[in-house]
Amino acid sequence: MFRLRTHSTDPVTFSFEGRRLTASRGDTIAAALLGSGVFIFRNSPVSSSPRAPFCMIGNCYECFVRVEAMGVVQACLTEITEGMKISKVSNLIDESETGIKESSKR
Amino acid sequence: MTKKCFDVAVIGGGLLGSSLAYGFSQAGLSAALIDEGDNAIRTARGNFGLVWVQGKGEGMREYARWSRKSADGWSNFSDQLSEVTGQDLGYHQSGGFNISLDEAELEEYLRVLESLKADAGEEGYEYELVQGRTLAKYLPGIGEGVAGATYCPHDGHVNPLYLLRALQEGFSKLGGCYMPLSSIDQIQPLQSSGFELLVEGRQVASCERLVIAAGHGSVGLGQQVGISIPIYPEQGQIIVTERSTDQLAYPTNMIRQTDEGTFMLGASARDVGFNSETTTDTLQDIVRRCASAFPNLRNLRIQRNWAALRIMTPDGFPVYSQSEEFPGVFAFSCHSGVTLAAVHVEDVCRWVVDGRIPIDYRCFGPERFDVSTANAFD
Amino acid sequence: MITQRPMCDVAVIGAGPAGLTAASELAESGRDVVVLDEQGAPGGQIYKGVEKVVADRPQDIGLLGKEYVAGKALTRRFRQSGAQYHPGVSVWQITSDQEPELALGLLQNGSAQMLHPKHVILATGAMERPTPFKGWTLPGVMTVGAAQTLLKSSRLLPEDDVVLVGTGPLLYLYAAQLASFGIRPQAILDTRPSMSWRAARLGLSALTACPKTMLAGMKWLWNARVRVNMVRGVHSLKAQGEDHLSSVSYETRGRRHELSTSLLLTHDGVIPNTWLSMSAGIRHHFDSAQSCWVPDIHGAGSTSRDCISIIGDGARIGGAAVAALQGERVAYEVEAYLRTQHRAMVTTESRALRRQRQLRRFLDCAFPPTADFQLPADETIVCRCEEVSAGEIRQVAARGCMGPNQGKAFTRCGMGPCMGRKCALTVSQVMADARGVSVGEIGHYRIRSPIRPITVGQLADMALVSGED
Numbered sequence: 001m002f003r004l005r006t007h008s009t010d011p012v013t014f015s016f017e018g019r020r021l022t023a024s025r026g027d028t029i030a031a032a033l034l035g036s037g038v039f040i041f042r043n044s045p046v047s048s049s050p051r052a053p054f055c056m057i058g059n060c061y062e063c064f065v066r067v068e069a070m071g072v073v074q075a076c077l078t079e080i081t082e083g084m085k086i087s088k089v090s091n092l093i094d095e096s097e098t099g100i101k102e103s104s105k106r
Numbered sequence: 107m108t109k110k111c112f113d114v115a116v117i118g119g120g121l122l123g124s125s126l127a128y129g130f131s132q133a134g135l136s137a138a139l140i141d142e143g144d145n146a147i148r149t150a151r152g153n154f155g156l157v158w159v160q161g162k163g164e165g166m167r168e169y170a171r172w173s174r175k176s177a178d179g180w181s182n183f184s185d186q187l188s189e190v191t192g193q194d195l196g197y198h199q200s201g202g203f204n205i206s207l208d209e210a211e212l213e214e215y216l217r218v219l220e221s222l223k224a225d226a227g228e229e230g231y232e233y234e235l236v237q238g239r240t241l242a243k244y245l246p247g248i249g250e251g252v253a254g255a256t257y258c259p260h261d262g263h264v265n266p267l268y269l270l271r272a273l274q275e276g277f278s279k280l281g282g283c284y285m286p287l288s289s290i291d292q293i294q295p296l297q298s299s300g301f302e303l304l305v306e307g308r309q310v311a312s313c314e315r316l317v318i319a320a321g322h323g324s325v326g327l328g329q330q331v332g333i334s335i336p337i338y339p340e341q342g343q344i345i346v347t348e349r350s351t352d353q354l355a356y357p358t359n360m361i362r363q364t365d366e367g368t369f370m371l372g373a374s375a376r377d378v379g380f381n382s383e384t385t386t387d388t389l390q391d392i393v394r395r396c397a398s399a400f401p402n403l404r405n406l407r408i409q410r411n412w413a414a415l416r417i418m419t420p421d422g423f424p425v426y427s428q429s430e431e432f433p434g435v436f437a438f439s440c441h442s443g444v445t446l447a448a449v450h451v452e453d454v455c456r457w458v459v460d461g462r463i464p465i466d467y468r469c470f471g472p473e474r475f476d477v478s479t480a481n482a483f484d
Numbered sequence: 485m486i487t488q489r490p491m492c493d494v495a496v497i498g499a500g501p502a503g504l505t506a507a508s509e510l511a512e513s514g515r516d517v518v519v520l521d522e523q524g525a526p527g528g529q530i531y532k533g534v535e536k537v538v539a540d541r542p543q544d545i546g547l548l549g550k551e552y553v554a555g556k557a558l559t560r561r562f563r564q565s566g567a568q569y570h571p572g573v574s575v576w577q578i579t580s581d582q583e584p585e586l587a588l589g590l591l592q593n594g595s596a597q598m599l600h601p602k603h604v605i606l607a608t609g610a611m612e613r614p615t616p617f618k619g620w621t622l623p624g625v626m627t628v629g630a631a632q633t634l635l636k637s638s639r640l641l642p643e644d645d646v647v648l649v650g651t652g653p654l655l656y657l658y659a660a661q662l663a664s665f666g667i668r669p670q671a672i673l674d675t676r677p678s679m680s681w682r683a684a685r686l687g688l689s690a691l692t693a694c695p696k697t698m699l700a701g702m703k704w705l706w707n708a709r710v711r712v713n714m715v716r717g718v719h720s721l722k723a724q725g726e727d728h729l730s731s732v733s734y735e736t737r738g739r740r741h742e743l744s745t746s747l748l749l750t751h752d753g754v755i756p757n758t759w760l761s762m763s764a765g766i767r768h769h770f771d772s773a774q775s776c777w778v779p780d781i782h783g784a785g786s787t788s789r790d791c792i793s794i795i796g797d798g799a800r801i802g803g804a805a806v807a808a809l810q811g812e813r814v815a816y817e818v819e820a821y822l823r824t825q826h827r828a829m830v831t832t833e834s835r836a837l838r839r840q841r842q843l844r845r846f847l848d849c850a851f852p853p854t855a856d857f858q859l860p861a862d863e864t865i866v867c868r869c870e871e872v873s874a875g876e877i878r879q880v881a882a883r884g885c886m887g888p889n890q891g892k893a894f895t896r897c898g899m900g901p902c903m904g905r906k907c908a909l910t911v912s913q914v915m916a917d918a919r920g921v922s923v924g925e926i927g928h929y930r931i932r933s934p935i936r937p938i939t940v941g942q943l944a945d946m947a948l949v950s951g952e953d
Contacts, residue, residue, distance in 0.1 A: 009540075
């Protein structure tokens with residue numbers, strides 16, 4: 001997709017799905033991931049089809065990722081910061097977040 | 107050029123009108139369903155989707171019974187409609203909870219239920235108060251401060267948009283004639299029998315029997331055939347969140363989860379005239395109440411919210427009326443088009459076919475608001 | 485916690501050429517101006533990251549082109565104007581005219597608050613026209629604008645197998661920028677029709693009116709045609725791949741071809757981003773020359789709500805030069821409004837503005853939207869969020885569904901997180917076509933706030949400070 005970023009004058013370290021990666025300070029999360037060769041950001045909640053950034057200006061909402069302590073964010077509008085732990089969004093909200101779980105239906 | 111004369115025409119493509127139209131075509135009548143355009147005041151879109159019995163009908167026993175009858179018939183009705191259209195309506199009769207956030211709310215609500223129980227007499231009125239840990243078992247994630255909730259096994263929920271689509275599709279499949287983009291402004295009685303329906307002087311359809319179910323538009327149309335319809339718009343605002351994989355197994359009075367996984371948050375009542383804009387303070391009231399009930403909902407993003415104008419009558423109960431001046435003309439209004447869909451398709455359609463509202467149901471007539479009649483009983 | 489009611493004279497939403505110019509003008513004349521920007525730095529999409537490029541990567545400025553350098557002076561003037569700049573703020577609501585007063589709902593650093601300006605200038609710019617085709621949701625398919633954003637803000641360059649598809653000035657500009665960075669795309673699949681006589685005639689007058697821009701544009705096209713494998717008359721596009729794009733296939737002159745690639749960039753021109761203006765209840769209409777919805781504008785930026793002006797590409801696609809000119813003009817109108825509480829209209833147009841209009845007439849005619857993308861085939865997904873196909877829209881339309889709002893209720897099309905931004909135009913066009921009426925007649929989704937994501941908790945916690953306090 002994009003040429004991998006080989007060096008950076010002002011690097012930031014972060015992780016995606018447990019993988020340690022680096023980006024340049026000031027990058028958006030989307031740029032940081034695409035520059036590190038990450039292709040799939042999430043799976044759609046309708047059919048689980050894989051998705052990745054499409055418009056990069058905050059309009060298509062395809063680039064949702066989960067950031068520890070922040071929740072689900074738009075990767076194209078959020079700046080990467082040192083130590084950020086990012087993961088794929090398979091479902092927009094996971095159980096630990098709402099705490100509403102399936103209860104026995106009668 | 108004379109157009110085909112329908113056995114019956116329904117003005118209004120909302121839940122009520124579409125239910126009736128579907129019922130007529132099911133009964134083998136030639137029927138027309140006349141609807142407005144894409145930007146009509148659509149009360150149907152403001153529906154929360156509850157098929158609800160509990161708490162309804164204080165002050166009018168017949169309405170409590172009517173809601174219960176419909177809820178009991180819903181399962182059959184839903185199955186039939188799905189069979190005709192091949193569509194799943196997302197209907198679940200799981201029973202439902204009415205959540206009371208604080209003690210005062212709970213006390214008042216229990217009083218209402220007790221009074222309904224007393225009214226019901228031998229027919230019985232089932233409900234169960236659930237609190238504390240037991241409540242948390244049924245509704246995991248419920249806020250610790252919630253005073254309690256009452257459970258009623260007859261309650262359920264459905265996707266109101268899919269219901270509307272299925273009714274209209276079912277109607278068309280059974281041979282009905284759907285006519286959108288026609289805002290009828292004139293009803294012209296014909297000399298022989300029947301009526302002509304016109305838009306700006308142009309004839310759109312003619313019919314033997316006529317049902318006015320045009321929501322707020324019914325008022326003006328009713329006047330033309332001597333029916334006064336005492337309704338006013340009441341704004342309801344609804345918030346829908348993003349999809350979530352978590353599940354809330356039961357619908358409640360303020361929150362329900364759709365089959366797609368979104369949560370609907372709602373129930374606000376404001377008397378604002380014909381304004382369908384959402385307002386910040388009302389939306390905030392809704393989210394604050396819902397977040398007290400389920401604190402973890404706070405993390406969900408709001409997907410959309412909208413305001414719709416519900417039909418409200420002075421006592422909150424439906425109005426079913428027939429024209430004395432023009433036999434064969436009916437005007438129906440109600441705000442519970444989802445709950446009552448099952449009886450509208452069955453019973454109310456039969457009234458129209460028979461040409462009159464049975465005596466047992468005259469209590470739903472507009473005469474009950476008539477000041478002079480009321481005075482006579484004072 | 486906010487205890488005082490946040491107020492200002494003018495709130496400008498968006499910090500591209502239109503917003504920056506208007507804000508600078510008004511702030512320089514002593515008005516209390518607040519600029520709200522979703523981005524992290526001023527410049528909008530066109531001058532994205534310009535301050536950072538100037539500071540950190542000066543060698544890139546020349547490579548990005550003259551048009552980009554213009555942003556330098558604009559941001560510098562803005563920084564010195566005295567306007568308050570708030571980056572990273574999304575505006576999720578403008579109160580309707582049914583509410584007692586004008587207010588904006590803002591979201592910044594995860595918390596929501598209301599701002600009470602006396603006047604609002606919307607300078608929300610453009611977004612790319614939707615380009616639905618089979619497979620366009622696959623990772624590896626993105627817009628040319630997106631790739632250009634990555635280039636400007638992060639110097640991210642595509643691999644050599646990149647394929648560009650569609651038409652429009654931005655596509656050829658991006659190809660030229662890639663060339664200056666030493667990248668030659670594998671192919672440009674051009675969907676533009678051959679130039680009509682009318683376009684040629686308009687081109688001549690555009691050349692007289694704006695020679696520099698026209699010559700620059702011709703250079704981009706020349707680059708695309710000479711240095712890159714440009715295929716004309718492309719249609720019936722398909723993106724293929726399992727979890728990720730692996731190839732693209734297309735038809736031209738009756739034959740189907742296939743290219744292996746990991747990145748397909750699409751573009752079909754730009755349209756105004758009207759989500760805020762529509763949610764604010766401002767009147768809009770369908771502009772058939774530009775094939776998109778635009779707000780009704782009088783004078784420089786007056787709308788159907790006196791307290792809200794709209795300028796720049798969000799008012800109608802005009803480009804950066806027009807946006808800046810409108811920013812200047814609207815300042816007079818807003819100034820007059822603040823003094824009298826009535827809207828005033830600047831009706832005179834400068835020569836520069838008239839010249840730009842000649843250029844635009846040519847561009848609109850020479851690069852019309854691609855027919856295939858406007859009325860996609862049945863199996864093509866139209867609504868990326870809820871995965872609703874063009875066929876489903878046609879089906880409900882055939883059964884009598886009279887417009888996009890009922891269609892949305894019946895199919896969930898447009899109900900997802902993007903709130904219809906990526907499907908609204910397509911749905912209106914498909915429905916209009918199916919019902920045999922004009923797009924203007926069929927209408928548009930009703931857009932309601934919140935138009936940017938806000939959580940239940942954020943809305944619940946927001947302080948509402950009423951005017952009486």
